[in-house]
Amino acid sequence: MANPPRYPDSKGETGDDTGVWTDRGAPTGTPRWVKVFGIIALVVILLFVFQLVTEGPMRPGMPGMHSGGGNAPSSSVTALGADGGHG
Amino acid sequence: MTMTPRLRRFALTAHVVSSVGWLGAALVFLALAIIGLTGQDAQTVRGAYIVMEPAAWYVLVPLAFASLLTGLVQALGTTWGLFRHYWVLFKLLINVFATVVLLIFMETFSIMASMSADPTMSTADIRAMGTFPREHAALAMVLLLVATVLAVYKPKGMTRYGQRKQRMVPQPRSSDS
Numbered sequence: 578m579a580n581p582p583r584y585p586d587s588k589g590e591t592g593d594d595t596g597v598w599t600d601r602g603a604p605t606g607t608p609r610w611v612k613v614f615g616i617i618a619l620v621v622i623l624l625f626v627f628q629l630v631t632e633g634p635m636r637p638g639m640p641g642m643h644s645g646g647g648n649a650p651s652s653s654v655t656a657l658g659a660d661g662g663h664g
Numbered sequence: 665m666t667m668t669p670r671l672r673r674f675a676l677t678a679h680v681v682s683s684v685g686w687l688g689a690a691l692v693f694l695a696l697a698i699i700g701l702t703g704q705d706a707q708t709v710r711g712a713y714i715v716m717e718p719a720a721w722y723v724l725v726p727l728a729f730a731s732l733l734t735g736l737v738q739a740l741g742t743t744w745g746l747f748r749h750y751w752v753l754f755k756l757l758i759n760v761f762a763t764v765v766l767l768i769f770m771e772t773f774s775i776m777a778s779m780s781a782d783p784t785m786s787t788a789d790i791r792a793m794g795t796f797p798r799e800h801a802a803l804a805m806v807l808l809l810v811a812t813v814l815a816v817y818k819p820k821g822m823t824r825y826g827q828r829k830q831r832m833v834p835q836p837r838s839s840d841s
Contacts, residue, residue: 607750611754643700
């Protein structure tokens, strides 16, 4: 009946963030929120890596861009772009 | 290694201040990016992009590292641990990912500032690069908001490592058994 709280933020919350608690007997499977967050994180990372590989840290319209996007600015780009500037 | 309550509270305060400060700085960058995209005055548009580089170096980068460092201290100095709970693990991944992305794009801030300071560049050309900081400030805000929500709600879920470690710790006795 008076089992210790399974989580600091459940019954008996102290708001103290001590982390002193027990989870013995809790289900050991991966919670659903972890799976959802994991999939979202994977998608975000893949999108970012894809953008980095295809465009580099620069964006179309900026000097030093990898791809020859069609909306490059017309003026002064060559002068500024001479120093490269992409990773 | 567990900190004393006084030290733990100090570390927690430092972590909250740096993390929420980082979130606030990302919001300011989003505002600057929107000003750069929609501003009518050419000087204002140029100024918005010029100020991004020093602001990123003096505010975003220090806050990012402060948040990461104080988070590590907070995790390792308490029984929460760094790899025991999924919410701590996700916060760590978010923090590291956001810091790496920030560092990768610091050079871009520098180039944007150079372009904006160049009087031969037209306002339209400068405005054309405005989608980049808007997208990244928005992404940073979403990531940091998720990290804040995780820190406040602390959703349940222990990693296998956390479960293994917990089995090794003696459990307190139930008082009414």
